[in-house]
Amino acid sequence: MFGFGSDIGIDLGTANVIVYIKGKGVVLREPSVVAIDKETNKVLAVGSEARRMLGRTPGHIVAIRPLRQGVISDYTVTEKMLKYFIAKALGKRIRKPRITVCVPSGVTEVEKRAVEDATYQAGARKVEIIEEPIAAAIGAGIDISKAIGSMVVDIGGGTTDIAVISLGGTVVSTSIKVAGDNFDEAIVRYMRKKHNLLIGERTAEEIKVKVGTAYKRPEVLQMDVRGRNLITGLPKTITVTSEETEEALREATANLVEAVHSVLEKTPPELASDIADRGIVLTGGGSLLQGMDQLIEKKTGITVITADDPLTCVAIGTGKYVEFLAANKGMK
Known part of the structure; x- marks a missing residue:
């Protein structure tokens, strides 16, 4: 009825945007980052390219994440980002797609409306909003x-x-x-407090992925980390262990449990x-x-x-939500 690939599911995440197209599966997975020239207000890069600029830009260029804690913090930039990702996922298509977007379960009606409006502005014909846990459950099978x-x-x-x-x-x-970003922030704080070392959020994420743990590992892993020594102001390299990350993340993981x-x-x-x-x-x-x-x-x-595939569960579930509604009429 709607033609091949016209149903799109978007997991509009704080860290990543994942796009699922009916009949094709996950077609795009990019970081939710946009690089903007402050002087001209022009978008310079979106996604992976913009993420590489985080913490490395000159004064007039800012690499920003338009979503914070699952909510749109910069409406205009979110709209531009969505437009870019939808165009990239669909290629050249004349027909406007029907898009389902997921939001965290705790968002307000105003925040839901902001997501809906941004999606319409980005070129949707029809927009459905679905709560994240429902999408995750459908996507997990x-x-x-x-x-x-x-x-x-x-x-x-x-x-x-x-x-x-x-x-x-x-x-x-x-x-x-309390989620992935908080884990990164906890690692940044720990490194500053324990080692007098200032690191960026990208380095913190690398530590989390390589040696991060929420529960004591049977074997201790370690990695070298570079940052700026807060006492001398000079670059410094230290070795971080998985035991230290468990300690750094303890408060955040306890809140989650x-x-x-x-x-x-x-x-x-x-x-x-x-x-x-x-x-x-x-x-x-x-x-x-x-x-x-x-x-x-x-x-x-x-x-x-x-x-x-925990990373794409929500996007897959979001894309399949329209089919789910059709098969279970009156269940919305």
Whole structure:
């Protein structure tokens, strides 16, 4: 009815934008970064190219992330970014697409409207807004239309969305502003406090990916990190271990586990027993942090499963949402 590839799902994330096209799968995955010339207000680069400029630009060029903690912080730049990514994903097409965009479960109506308006301005024919946990569950292959409780923990860049889903809807949910970005910030703070070393967010992310852990590793990993010595002001290289990252991330991961615990406490008993049988499903880039599943499992006593491709789960689920609505009419 809508023609090949005219249904698009967009995971408009704080860290990455992922575009899924019906019939083609995930066609684009780029960082949510835009480089702008302040003097001319012109967009110089978007995505990976702009990310490489973070912390490395001259005064008149700024590399900014227009989404903060799952919410649009710069409307104009978000609109330009969306326009660029939609055009890049679709190529030359005359027909305007039908786009489904996901938002964190805790956003307000005003914030939802901002996402909707930006998507229309970027060239959508019709816009559907879906909450992140629902999209993550569909993308992870969970049949959410049944009267069975499923718990999804989607750890993104700016927010972590935790929800118990049954019969196509959210029964209990929470959205906390503790996620991948907070892990990076915790590492930056730790390096400053413990080693008097100033590092950028890109270096912090590299540490998180290579030696970061939420739970004590059986073997200790280490890597060399370069930064600026805060005492001498000169470049300095130090060695960081996985044990140090566990210590640096302890507060942030404890807050996340506490949020999972509070959602379980509010879950109706029948659904709670379903979750105890089926386990908790982890999605989102933050779930790739080593030991995250072990930490949640230890603190809750419930089996934790990480989705097959946690990074693209939300985008795939967002793209399949239109099909889900068609197959389960009246469930929206």
